[in-house]
Amino acid sequence: xxxxxxxxxxxxxxxxxxxxxxxxxxxxxITPNTxxxxxxSDIVAEGxxxxxxxxxxxxxxxISACCGASGAGAxxxxxxxxxxxxxxxxxxxxxxxxxxxxxxxxxxxxxxxPINIWNxxxxxxxxxxxxxxxxxxxxxxxxxxxxxxAFKIGEHxxxxxxxxxxxxxxxxxxxxxxxxxxxxxxxxxxxPTYKPLAQLHPDKPVSMGTLGLPEIFNETMRAKNEALLxxxxxxxxxxxxxxxxFGRKYEPVESYKTDGAETVLVTMGSxxxxxxxxxxxxxxxxxxxxxVKIKLWRPFPFAELRKxxxxxxxxxxxxxxxxxxxxxxxxxxxIRSALYEEPKKPKTFNFIIGLGGRDVAVxxxxxxxxxxxxxxxxxxxxxxxxxxxxx
Amino acid sequence: xxxxxxxxxxxxxxxxxxxxxxxSARDYHTxxxxxxxxxxxxxxxxxxxxxxxxxxEGCITEDKEGYFxxxxxxxxxxxxxxxxxxxxxxxxxxxxx
Numbered sequence: 001x002x003x004x005x006x007x008x009x010x011x012x013x014x015x016x017x018x019x020x021x022x023x024x025x026x027x028x029x030i031t032p033n034t035x036x037x038x039x040x041s042d043i044v045a046e047g048x049x050x051x052x053x054x055x056x057x058x059x060x061x062x063i064s065a066c067c068g069a070s071g072a073g074a075x076x077x078x079x080x081x082x083x084x085x086x087x088x089x090x091x092x093x094x095x096x097x098x099x100x101x102x103x104x105x106x107x108x109x110x111x112x113x114p115i116n117i118w119n120x121x122x123x124x125x126x127x128x129x130x131x132x133x134x135x136x137x138x139x140x141x142x143x144x145x146x147x148x149x150a151f152k153i154g155e156h157x158x159x160x161x162x163x164x165x166x167x168x169x170x171x172x173x174x175x176x177x178x179x180x181x182x183x184x185x186x187x188x189x190x191x192p193t194y195k196p197l198a199q200l201h202p203d204k205p206v207s208m209g210t211l212g213l214p215e216i217f218n219e220t221m222r223a224k225n226e227a228l229l230x231x232x233x234x235x236x237x238x239x240x241x242x243x244x245x246f247g248r249k250y251e252p253v254e255s256y257k258t259d260g261a262e263t264v265l266v267t268m269g270s271x272x273x274x275x276x277x278x279x280x281x282x283x284x285x286x287x288x289x290x291x292v293k294i295k296l297w298r299p300f301p302f303a304e305l306r307k308x309x310x311x312x313x314x315x316x317x318x319x320x321x322x323x324x325x326x327x328x329x330x331x332x333x334x335i336r337s338a339l340y341e342e343p344k345k346p347k348t349f350n351f352i353i354g355l356g357g358r359d360v361a362v363x364x365x366x367x368x369x370x371x372x373x374x375x376x377x378x379x380x381x382x383x384x385x386x387x388x389x390x391x
Numbered sequence: 392x393x394x395x396x397x398x399x400x401x402x403x404x405x406x407x408x409x410x411x412x413x414x415s416a417r418d419y420h421t422x423x424x425x426x427x428x429x430x431x432x433x434x435x436x437x438x439x440x441x442x443x444x445x446x447x448e449g450c451i452t453e454d455k456e457g458y459f460x461x462x463x464x465x466x467x468x469x470x471x472x473x474x475x476x477x478x479x480x481x482x483x484x485x486x487x488x
Contacts, residue, residue, distance in 0.1 A: 099407035160406055198409050207410035220408055222401035 002182040009140040010035035010173040012181065013079075013105050013165075016147040018049045019187040022103075023074035026054040026065035030084040031117045032169035033107030037079050059084035063091040063102070070100035071208050073199030075151065078102065081169055082109035082123045089127060095162045096131030097224055098208050101154030101194075102162040104132075105147065108269070108320075109169040110356040118357020119169040121269065121320035124297075125330045131224055133163040133231050134298035138272045140177035142295070143167045145248060148187055152238050155194050159231045166297070168270040170357065182246065190245055232299045252301035253308045254293040257283060261290025263373040264312040264346070268294040268331055271318060271353070271360060278365030289369050294331065302338045309339075314347040316372035319384075320354050328352070328384035349375050350384035358388065421448065425468030427483040433458050435480035442472035442481060 007015070014036045017025075025044070027037035044053040052069075056062045059080050066076040080088060085106060095102050110116040111123055124134065133153060137143040143165065150163040167173060182190075198206045212220050232252070239250035256272075257279050258264060267275050272293035282289040292308045294301070309315055319329020327333050332350035339345040349372045354360045368387060398404050405411065429442075438457040450465040451472060461472070473481040 097407065099409075197406060198411065205413040207413075208407060210408050210410055212408055216398065216404070216408075219398060219401040219404050223404040223406075226401070227406070 002180055002186060004178055004180050006176055006178050007140070007181070008035065008174060008176050009143050009167065009179075010107065011039045012140055012177075012179050013143050013147050013167070014039035014043065015181060016144040017077050017103070017105070018043045019182065019184055020077075020103075020148055020151045020191055021049070021075065022051050022077040024052045024054065024066065024069035024076045025078065026056050026062045026069070026076070027078045027080065028056055028059045028062045028084060030059070030081045032109055032119070032173045033079045033081040033084075033105060035173065036105050036107070040077070059087040060091065063088040063095065063104075066102045067091060067095050067098065067100060070095070070102050070196075071098065071200045073194070073196045073201070075155075075194045076102050077104070079105035079107070081107040082111055082117075085123045085127060086111060089130070092127055092130035092132065092162075094209065096228075097220070099160040099197075099227065100162060101151070101160060103147070103150045103154055104162065104164045105143075106164050106166045107169040107173040108166050116356040117169075119171050119320070120355045120357070121166070121330075122322070122355075124164070124166050125321040125323075128298065128330060131161065131228055132298065133159070133161055133228065133235070134296070135163065135165050136268045136295055136297055137165060137167045137172065138270055138293060138295070140172065140175070140179045141248070142250075143172060144179055144181065145242065145246070145250070148182070148191060149238050149242055149250070151194075152191050152241075153231065153235055156234045156238070157197070159227060159234050160197065161227055161231060166269065171270045180246075186245070190241070228299050232296070232301065235296055250295060251304070252294070252296035253304040254295060255308050256291040256293065258290030258292065258308065258312075260288055261311075262288040262313045263290070263369050264309050264315050265289065265291045265365065265369055265372075266294065266309070266315055266317040266331065266335060267291065268297065268318070269320065271320070274360065274362055275318070275365045278362045278369065281362065282366060282369060287369070287373075289373075300334055300338075305335065305338050306342065309346060312346045314349065314372045314375060316368050317348060317350045318368075319350060319352045322352055322355070322386070327380065332384060347372075347375055347378065348383065349378070351387040352384060353387045355386070360388075364388065420464045421467050422462075422464045425463070425466060425486060427468045427470065427485055428463060428466065429461050429468075429470070429472050429481045430484050431459060432480045432482070435478045437478050437480075441475050441477070445471050445475045447471060
């Protein structure tokens with residue numbers, strides 16, 4: 001059996017990745033994810049993990065090394081943040097197009113400029129359409145669990161796609177939390193050895209990363225999209241298995257006190273924990289407010305989301321990124337799309353919050369819930385605001 | 392020229408577009424891209440082989456007498472051989488039809 005320990009979440013994520021026995025780890029340090037690869041390099045140096053730790057000269061090289069290693073049939077892991085993730089971007093859609101299950105921790109951080117090392121979700125939102133499975137953890141336990149689950153999801157034959165696990169920089173990466181850490185035997189039982197469909201090996205030649213001419217490109221994009229859509233069922237199955245073995249339940253969209261809720265807050269990442277307290281306080285005062293937390297960002301769980309917010313009169317969607325000149329934050333855009341064809345849809349309002357590490361307190365969620373509840377009719381361009389901006 | 396058979400539908404695309412048959416790139420005849428083909432005038436050719444060395448497609452070969460020809464299944468008609476041939480023995484001629 002595993003044990004309950006107090007540990008910094010980035011270190012716990014590294015321990016969880018090590019329990020999955022990766023063959024190759026290639027990473028370049030960047031705040032706030034640094035402790036993940038740093039601790040993994042310690043684990044490899046101590047001899048606790050038999051893996052190749054490649055000290056690369058950049059994030060572009062880190063993801064390229066992972067791509068090559070995964071093509072050779074290795075189980076691979078990397079981690080990054082912010083500018084590092086953006087530097088990887090050129091390779092990210094190639095990894096997914098080549099159907100290589102590279103697993104990556106992203107310690108979410110604002111994208112410069114101005115230069116800012118603190119948390120928001122703009123880094124992953126720039127990479128939204130790269131074809132990776134994207135999970136969002138709300139706390140340390142979810143980070144550990146999702147890291148292990150990610151390997152099983154990504155390596156499944158129906159998926160064969162890279163997976164990123166998003167955890168809020170500092171709010172999660174640098175916080176010590178009590179965590180149930182599974183032991184090696186439990187993880188080995190959950191996660192089988194990686195059996196790739198093909199490996200780059202001279203004994204059985206195979207070409208990967210080939211040219212795709214216009215005559216074939218539409219079909220390859222359709223195939224890639226179908227693979228990502230198929231991933232949802234595998235995510236659900238893997239989470240079911242996880243619940244059976246470890247007793248902790250995961251859902252693409254998690255509801256908190258939504259029964260009879262007229263106003264529903266929608267969050268992604270660690271802010272869901274703070275929003276829960278706000279919901280508790282509002283409920284104490286008899287305000288019918290609930291909370292919906294998104295844990296699976298790609299493929300987006302449209303059906304689950306519609307079900308979770310059914311009956312709500314208004315939604316307050318929280319985004320931690322700006323889509324400049326667009327319809328609001330990226331989560332908001334998804335949710336409006338999900339609800340567009342619904343015969344009875346709630347009013348939707350978007351709060352863009354917590355940019356570049358700005359604190360969002362319980363009181364803020366209470367204010368936003370009350371504002372969303374009082375909103376009457378809105379023009380689309382008035383449907384969002386960057387919350388807490390000083391006038 | 393043999394036509395490349397594409398996968399009929401997206402379901403037939405190999406995962407990740409992996410190619411499991413070695414050396415199958417030769418089944419694809421890049422010669423179909425060509426608008427002009429190189430014609431050698433062996434009276435001018437000095438058998439230096441500069442065309443052979445510069446051909447980016449590697450489709451120029453030397454015959455028994457030491458003259459050169461292009462395999463038109465793969466020659467894309469780029470004209471580099473004609474440009475580099477300093478005795479001017481290669482002419483790029485429009486493909487007919």
